[in-house]
Every structure is written in structure tokens, then in C-alpha cells.
Amino acid sequence: MISLTSPVETRAHGWPAGAKLAALCAATMVLFAADGLVFHIAACATVLALYAAPGAVFLRAGLRRLRVLWPFLVIIALWHLITQSPVQGAVIALRLLTAVGLANLVTMTTRLSDMIAVVRWLATPLRRLGLNTAALEISIALVIRFTPALAAKGAQLAQSWRARSQRRLGWRIILPFALLAIDDADHVAEALRARGGV
Structure with a gap:
């Protein structure tokens, strides 16, 4: 089975898979609990910085995997423009982008076998x-x-x-x-x- 782990080695590759998945769960709960636009802009910028930290190759690979989100982001933006709630639409779009970006980051820095080992332990x-x-x-x-x-x-x-x-x-x-x-x-x-x- 082909792994989705990034070939660019980062510090996060050495972190325990369980800790990364737990941090992802906690971060996702915080994202869904927060409603402020400024908070979500800052969270999205932080995730972008995490992608950029290992270098341009890692950043391009990560952003390439996030391209599948653009139709959903367009639909969210159009709907909230029609309903005249653009701030709420921006919050939802940023929340989606940040949550999926974090999940993708965990996937890129964690071997599939390590994730399965965590699932095995949880089960x-x-x-x-x-x-x-x-x-x-x-x-x-x-x-x-x-x-x-x-x-x-x-x-x-x-x-x-x-x-x-x-x-x-x-x-x-x-x-x-x-x-x-x-x-x-x-x-x-x-x-x-x-x-x-x-």
C-alpha cells in the first residue's frame, strides 16, 4: 500500500502518532467552539505557517492536497453572500479549511502503519x-x-x-x-x- 506520508522529513515525523491525533481532535473541538472571525483568520494563518516551515516542497505538496476543498468553499461563500451573512460564511469556510488542513498535516507527517497501531490500541x-x-x-x-x-x-x-x-x-x-x-x-x-x- 502506498503511504501518503510526505517524503520531506520534518520534526513532526518523529512525534508519536497518538499524540498528533489527540492534538488534532483537541484543535478541531476548539475550532468548532470558537466563532470569532479574527480567531479563525489567525488559526488558518498558523496552519499555513506550519506547512511553510519545512520548506517550499512540503508547502506545495500540502496545498495541492487541499485543492479538493475549493468547490465547497465557493458554495459556502455564494450561499452566505445570498443570505447576506458574509462574516458567518467566512468563519465557516476558514474553519473547514483549517480543520482539513490540520488533518492533512497529520496525515503527511504520520506513517499509515502508525495510525493503524493507534486504532488497534484504541480498539x-x-x-x-x-x-x-x-x-x-x-x-x-x-x-x-x-x-x-x-x-x-x-x-x-x-x-x-x-x-x-x-x-x-x-x-x-x-x-x-x-x-x-x-x-x-x-x-x-x-x-x-x-x-x-x-
Whole structure:
């Protein structure tokens, strides 16, 4: 399985995965508890500074992964402009950008195996009750890995459409994208079965 960890080594790569995930949970709760626009601008600027600290390569890689948010940010902005509440819209957009940016930062500086180890440790009480947690652990790993992979395939599909047609990209891409996702899921299921399953 390909890791999403950044090849640029940072200090955060050496920090315990559990501590980073706990800090992410705490930071997300603070973000959702706060309502001030100035606070959210400062929080977003801090996250941007954290991305910039390891260098330009790390910053570009991190911002590239956050590009998937732009449609949601545009929808939030338009809706709050229509409802005449632009400050509230800015707070929501900044909150979303900061929370996802922090989660992406944790993903870029933490090996997938370390995150699964944290999930395994958290699921210890369930194993003591006799439940098999292997499916939970592998499911989390697959979600983390395949969400960006599917997004990349969707982007390739959109590029293929634009290269072959002058019509706007619309609902017609949904079926081929769904087939791509099902095909990937089928290959992963076969690979898991070949390795003993979960």
C-alpha cells in the first residue's frame, strides 16, 4: 500500500502518532467552539505557517492536497453572500479549511502503519469483549489511502472528457467514475482474499 506520508522529513515525523491525533481532535473541538472571525483568520494563518516551515516542497505538496476543498468553499461563500451573512460564511469556510488542513498535516507527517497501531490500541477493549477489530483497522487504512486515489482518478476522468468533448462536464461522468470505484474495490477485495482476508 502506498503511504501518503510526505517524503520531506520534518520534526513532526518523529512525534508519536497518538499524540498528533489527540492534538488534532483537541484543535478541531476548539475550532468548532470558537466563532470569532479574527480567531479563525489567525488559526488558518498558523496552519499555513506550519506547512511553510519545512520548506517550499512540503508547502506545495500540502496545498495541492487541499485543492479538493475549493468547490465547497465557493458554495459556502455564494450561499452566505445570498443570505447576506458574509462574516458567518467566512468563519465557516476558514474553519473547514483549517480543520482539513490540520488533518492533512497529520496525515503527511504520520506513517499509515502508525495510525493503524493507534486504532488497534484504541480498539483493545473491543477485543477483550471478543470482537475482531481487524476489519475496522483495515477499513480506516483503506479510507485514508483510497480517498485521494479516487479523487485523482476522477480528475483524470474529467481531463479525458474535456479532451474528447466540447460539452461541459456533467452527470455523464458519474457512471464511469462509479465503475472505476467498483473496479478498484473488486481488486482490493481479491487482494485481501488472496492474503487470508480479515
